[in-house]
Amino acid sequence: MKHFLPVTALVVISTFLVAAGIDSLHLMPQNASVQGETVDWLFGLHFKLIAFLFSLVIVIMVYAVVVFRRRAGDDGEGMHFHGSGTLEFIWTVVPAIIVVFFGYIGTTTLITVTAAQPDEVAIEAVSRQWVWNFNYPDDGFSSEELYLPVGQPIRFDLKAMDVLHAFWVPEFRVKADAVPGRTNVLRITPNRIGEYKLVCAELCGTRHAYMMAPVKVVSREAYSAWVAQKVAEEAAKNTPEARGAALYISQGCKGCHSLDGSKIVGPTWKGLYGSPQELTDGTTVIADDEYLYNSIVKPNLQVVAGYPANVMPQNYGELLTDDNINNIIAYIKTLK
Amino acid sequence: MRTFFKLGFVRGLLGQVLGTLFGMGLVTGTRAALGYDPLWAAEPAWVIGGLLGTLGFMIGVGALTDWAKWAIGVETPMHHGAPAGQPEWTRYFAVDLSHKVIGVQYTVWGIMVLLVGGFLATLFRVELLQPGMQYFTTDRYNTLISAHGIIMISAILLGVGGMINYLVPLMIGASDMAFPRLNAFGFWINVPASLLLITAMxxxxxxxxxxxxxxxxxxxALGGPLFFLGFYTIGISSIVGGLNLLVTVFTMRPPSMNLFRMPIFVWAAVGTSVLQLLATxxxxxxxxxxxxxxxxxxxxFTPVLNEAAIALNSPPGDPVLFQHLFWFYSHPAVYVFVLPGLGIxxxxxxxxxxxxxxxxKWIALSSIGIAFLGFLVxxxxxxxSGMSNYxxxxxxxxxxxIAVxxxxxxxxxxGTLWGGKLTYPTPMLFVLGAISVFLLGGLTGPPAATITTDLYLHDSYWVVGHFHQTFFGGFMFPFFAAMYYWFPKVTGRKYNEALGKLHFWLMLPSFWVMSLGQIWAGLLGMRRRIADYDPALGVQNIQVWITIAAFVIALSILIGLYNFIVSARSAEVAESNPWRSRSPEWQIPSPIPEHSFAMPLAVVGEPYDYGLPGSVYVRMAPAGAGD
Amino acid sequence: MHGEYRVALRNNRLGLWLFFLSESFLFMGILVSRFYLWGNTRPELNQLNGLLVTTVLLLSSFTMNRAETALVQNDRKTFLNCLLLTVALGTLFLAGVVVFEWGGHIRPSDGAYGAVLFGMTGMHALHVVSGIVFILIVWNNGRRGLYSSEQHWGVEACAIWWHYVDLVWVFFYPALYLMGQAVH
Amino acid sequence: MTTSTMYALAAAAVLILTAGGGVGLAVLFRLTNQLVVGDGRLPRVVLERVVVPTEPMALLRWRREQDEERMAVARRVAAYRSGATVLVVLAALTVFEYVMNLVGISVFGLFVIALVKAAIIVHYFMHVATVFAAGDGH
Structure with a gap:
């Protein structure tokens, strides 16, 4: 019993020190969503438990290591006892109660975080290698930037067009995978005006690290103004070139083909139309309408030297109508 | 030179090369016969080549010889000792049926694979020192982290196999494993598998x-299918290893050793083996x-349907199915890695x-409890991934x-430490280090287990930190503890205590720095598996610390290996039971003779009655006596 | 019986059954995939063919059992003949699956129907082939008189391996042909 | 195939199997018997007159020998017959399974039937009990 007081005192002191240390570190970026408040609250609870359990085990271990070390000249054996059913029972049942309690808290908070809101607005987040795209179905336009009105519950419908991606804005705390063939739902109510970054959290290939999109949480007035501007832009988009430019973004061409002459994964579109292209089989063709059409529909037919085959999806012929393909070609023609 | 080409290992490598070429030729020849153009199709050629190469290795090394002889009805008596007319050391490079040799083979090959995996880690740690790509393309980086993952997993499985194969038969007083040939097969299949994984890079x-x-x-890219094949092949080793161990423990104990008188490590090995046998x-x-x-x-796994499938009204594939199948093994695999370490x-x-x-009893049953719960999580x-809350x-x-x-x-x-007379030679230091590190892993688990907080932590660096803590605390530290502890038993010589302590005091603090850094980076919003990070996250300083710590860990492991190699060759001869242990393997000479126990074992006491005057655990009894 | 053989026999039996347990997880995984992807539907398959191959495999299990019984009863001729009969029935089963089921209107690349159908029958067929090879090895060794009515672990292993392959089909047959709504 | 045709076919099959099969079985009785009980090397009926020993000890021994021989024959017949019985039961269960599916049994019901079949195979064909015996063969 002579060890009981010092050990207890050390555990208590250590618990407070560790908990205070964790608090002072500012471990996470500033929260910016209603759901995040629940998440952060649970994190706080977890950190307190961690501080206590860490101190409990480490203090007792270090104490034993120091106090029960073999002194010089002592050749005896340790105390002889095989265990204690009471103790084992206690440290089975108490942790079991604690984890069930945490399970219960986990359940209620999960229900809070995933609950549908009556006035929520749906936004479709479409992911492709390696770009994000946001469709605002209520207003009929799509955007590369995610604008959100502050205080407005949002339901994100997550879609993936090729491989797995995951939708994560650290400041919003919650994340969900975008799975091909499914529509996963993520609910976020942003509550803090500011600029954030949406990142892809599921390894999705070569440019995974760079798969980001800007997120702007703005006041409701600014949001309405932005929507009006996007709607107007949408109306102006009715030329083939403009539709092509929109397809360049919405179909993910942007992920691999640059507009400024730099090499990403596929050939740049700058100055592409009418230029000679050297192919892997050694021949050279002029990039005319037919060539461009074929390159979109059957990308492996004529592969430009220096670029890998099999990277571009083979199914654009099914995804795009001929009109759309011609719009894209019209757009490419404008890129001198 | 003749000896060199007679080594099973060398013949195996030749067999793998020939098998691979044969497989590639087979594919190309078939394509020629069927009139396909072009003749060379890289993926089927490499997959069939990899498959037949593995078979070629196993034939070349001689792991299938006895079974082939059995199939044609030739007697295959057990062979003990080095191959006929060859020096003693050659048995470590050939198919040998002694569990002690196989245990050493597992361990040594495991350490070599571990060095490869660790080397890859140092490479991409350098890349992460600063934002932007400095040394690799993103593709090369992604390959490095993928290969680091699977190569380390195979290294850990090999280390686990090494400890289990060497120790369990000795601890239960068995002459060998129940199926020595299967045991050798289970080890050697790892070699072509490791080579497949490295080729894939x-x-x-x-x-x-x-x-x-x-x-x-x-x-x-093409590395993918070779990686799948390598992973599959490692799985075969796990299955036969687990099966062999379970049979050994259940049938080859002396009659006087009931389940609750087995050394505690055997319980852990049973838990591990059940998981290996079933989940793999x-x-x-x-x-x-x-x-x-x-x-x-x-x-x-693809949700896209072709026209014929649409005409059939076929449902689409689903990528999430793969995740279920994959994690049904790969979560229990974590317990495969850590249970033996916790047993140590x-x-x-x-x-x-x-x-x-x-x-x-509580510790023994907790191993089984963890193994059982491991199937349900x-x-x-x-x-x-989009599962419903239900x-x-x-x-x-x-x-x-599982926390319970x-x-x-x-x-x-x-409770075991409390009231003891503690001494701190290197193995004990590693054990205490393991407890502290595994504690970190245990404490960073629950926030990732409650879904609400996991929605933040999932796929972040927190997870990276968490599993490195569990693997280091549950495997690496106990593994080195075991290496130092049983070193005198395996080699008959003493290791260098000063170098051992240096190893520990470099590895423990640097690991704490590394893993706490990873945890912190994760909380700041850093994702897993990214080749490049956003400077705005503010994690660059943390990355520098992690990288430095990783290099110190690498250095400490090299010091440890140097200690093992030099001590095994020339250190002082050790006494047979330097730790005054009660376990059976310490009651026989070091190094252990070919037939471990000259007489059958009889269990006459509790395994861990240290400090009870006059009590012993096992007695070597002439046949028929005891019990 | 010789003591060493007894010990080995006990180990071998336990080992083989543990392997069955392990294999059961493989086949359960395939069955789970079937229900995960197909749900309560199935493609239209030839029911007659399903019944026929099932019957053939069932008969082969009977002949295998008879071979083992004959060996125990020291009836070598029946033993060897029944082994060959089992090989013949096993081959017939394979032919039924390969020719009629794989040659049907569904190809492996046809969505989840094709994938699971070929995955299930393919993995099972792989085990049937291994069983046939095993039986042929045992037949050859039996012909040379390597098994006695007391000591014949090879035969026993081969027999229960073959029954295990049949056992898997006991679950695969309804999963492929009977369970769920057939989709036209 | 429509459901009604399937019902018709199943009914026809049952009729043919019961009527035709019964007659066939009766006709092929001897062959069937051989199929069921084994290879025909069973001891034939002994026609010559049996000399029964009169001396008491010899009589006892003779009776024991007679018993053992009968027992051996019975065991052999039983061994062969059990295989055939299992075959018949499994076949019946398969037909039952097929017919029940036409009637509209649930997936769960089909699983139960499969489990019963599996249990029969595991017990009678695979001799699962030998795993738990201490290796004493057959």
Whole structure:
């Protein structure tokens, strides 16, 4: 019993020190969503438990290591006892109660975080290698930037067009995978005006690290103004070139083909139309309408030297109508 | 030179090369016969080549010889000792049926694979020192992290195999494992598998991580299928190893050794083996499905349907199915890695505390409890995959419950330390280090287990930190503890205590720095598996610390290996029981003779009655006596 | 019986059954995939063919059992003949699956139907082939008189392996042909 | 195939199997018997007159020998017959399974039937009990 007081005192002191240390570190970026408040609250609870359990085990271990070390000249054996059913029972049942309690808290908070809101607005987040795209179905336009009105519950419908991606804005705390063939739902109510970054959290290939999109949480007035501007832009988009430019973004061409002459994964579109292209089989063709059409529909037919085959999806012929393909070609023609 | 070409290992390598070439020729020849153009199709050629190369290795090394002889009805008596007319050392490079040789083979090959995996880690740690790409392309980086993952996993499985194969038959007084030939097969299949994994890095690599999630893994480069094949082959080793151990423990104990008088490590080995035997099949299946989906376009995991499938009204494939199959193995695999390590901790603590293991039965049953619960928690790796709450919640509860048996282990270890006469030679230091590190892993688990907080932590660096803590605390530290502890038994010589302590005091603090850095980076919002990070996250300083710590860990491991190699060759001869252990393997000479126990064992006491005057655990009894 | 043989026999039996347990997880994984992907539907398959191959495999299990019984009863001729009969029935089963089922209107690349159908039958067929090879090895060794009515672990292993392959089909047959709504 | 045709076919099959099969079985009785009980090397009926020993000890021994021989024959017949019985039961269960599916049994019901079949195979064909015996063969 002579060890009981010092050990207890050390555990208590250590618990407070560790908990205070964790608090002072500012471990996470500033929260910016209603759901995040629940998440952060649970994190706080977890950190307190961690501080206590860490101190409990480490203090007792270090104490034993120091106090029960073999002194010089002592050749005896340790105390002889095989265990204690009471103790084992206690440290089975108490942790079991604690984890069930945490399970219960986990359940209620999960229900809070995933609950549908009556006035929520749906936004479709479409992911492709390696770009994000946001469709605002209520207003009929799509955007590369995610604008959100502050205080407005949002339901994100997550879609993936090729491989797995995951939708994560650290400041919003919650994340969900975008799975091909499914529509996963993520609910976020942003509550803090500011600029954030949406990142892809599921390894999705070569440019995974760079798969980001800007997120702007703005006041409701600014949001309405932005929507009006996007709607107007949408109306102006009715030329083939403009539709092509929109397809360049919405179909993910942007992920691999640059507009400024730099090499990403596929050939740049700058100055592409009418230029000679050297192919892997050694021949050279002029990039005319037919060539461009074929390159979109059957990308492996004529592969430009220096670029890998099999990277571009083979199914654009099914995804795009001929009109759309011609719009894209019209757009490419404008890129001198 | 003649000796060199007679080594099974060398013949195996030749066999693998020939088998690979034959497989490639087979594919190309078939394509020629069927009139396909072009003749060379890289993927089927490499897959069939890899498969036949593995077979070629196993034929070349001689792991299949006895079974082939059995098939044609030739007697195959057990062979003991080096191959006829060859020096003693050659048996370590050939198929040998002694579990002691196989244990050493597992361990040494495991350490070599570990060095490869560690080397890859140092490479990409350098890349992460600063934002932007400095040394690699993103593709090369992705290959490095993927290869680091799977190569380390195979290294850990090899280390686990080494400890189990060497120790368990000795601890239960068995002459050998139940199926010595299967045992040798189980080790040697790892060698072509490791080579497949390393080859995969050089034929295009793959960028899926070790988890190989489709559809990305269906589109990745040629390294992908070779990685699937290598993973599958490692799985075969796990299955036969687990099977062999279970039979050994259940049938080859002396009659006087009941289940609760086995050394505690044997319990851990049983838990591990059950998981290996049963769960591994599922990841094998998942890998096989990936291979056939890639080569035959069987749409298990792609939601896209062709016209014929639409006409059939066929449902689409689903990428999430793969995750279920994969994690049904790969979560229990974590317990395959850590249970033996936790067993080592429980085994060594009483020896260095000079008192009985606190709560033997509770620790033993907690191993089985963890193994059992391990089957019920796989979907916590998929909390963000879009499962409904009704599915997610039971997995959350099951995951949290695992904290209970794990806690029992921790508190029982503290109970074992309490009131002992503790000494701190290197193995004990590693055991204490393991407890502290595994504690970190245990404490960073629950926030990832409650779904609400996991929605933040999932796929972040927190997870990276968490599993490195569990693997270092549950495997690496106990593994080195075991290496130092049984070194005198295996080699008959003493290791260098000063170098051992240097190893420990470099490795422990640097690991703490590394893993706490990873945890912190994760909380700041850093994702896993990214080649480049956003400077705005403010994690660059942390990355520098992690990288420095990683290099110190690498240095400390090299010091440890230097110690082992030099000491094994020229150090002082050790006494047969330097730790005054009660376990059977310490009651016989070091190094252990070919037939370990001259006389059958009789268990006459409790395994961990340290400090009880006059009591012994086992007695070597002439046949028929005892019990 | 010789003591060493007894010990080995006990180990071998336990080992083989543990392997069955392990294999059961493989086949359960395949069955789970079937229900995960197909749900309560199935493609239209030839029912007659399904019944026929099932019957053939069932008969082969009977002949295998008879071979083992004959060996125990020291009836060598029946033993060897029944082994060959089993090989013949096993081959017939394979032919039924390969020719009629694989040659049907569904190809492996046809969505989840094709993938699971070929995955299930393919993995099972792989085990049937291994069983046939095993039986041929045992037949050859039996012909040379390597098994006695007391000591014949090879035969026993081969027989229960073959029954295990049949056992898997007991679950695969309804999963492929009977369970769920056939989709036209 | 429509459901009604399937019903018709199943009914016809049952009729043919019961009527035709019964007659066939009766006709092929001897062959069937051989199929069921084994290879025909069973001891034939002994026609010559049996000399029964009169001396008491010899009589006892003779009776024991007679018993053992009968027992051996019975065991052999039983061994062969059990295989045939299992075959018949499994076949019946398969037909039952097929017919029940036409009637509209649930997936769960089909699983139960499969489990019963599996249990029969595991017990009678695979001799699962030998795993738990201490290796004493057959």
């Amino acid at each position: 050089f034929v295009g690599g793959w960028d899926t991580g070790w988890t190989a999630y489709p559809p990305n893994s269906l589109r990745t 099949q599922l990841v094998g299946l998942a890998m096989l499905m990936l291979i056939v989906e890639r080569s035959l376009h069987m749409g298990f 901790i429980s085994e060594l603590l009483p020896v260095f505390a000079r008192k009985p293991l606190f709560g033997y 796989w979907a916590h790796h998929m909390f963000t 599915l997610r919640l039971p997995f959350m509860y099951a995951t949290l419950i 048996p794990t806690g029992v282990k921790f508190f029982s270890w503290l």
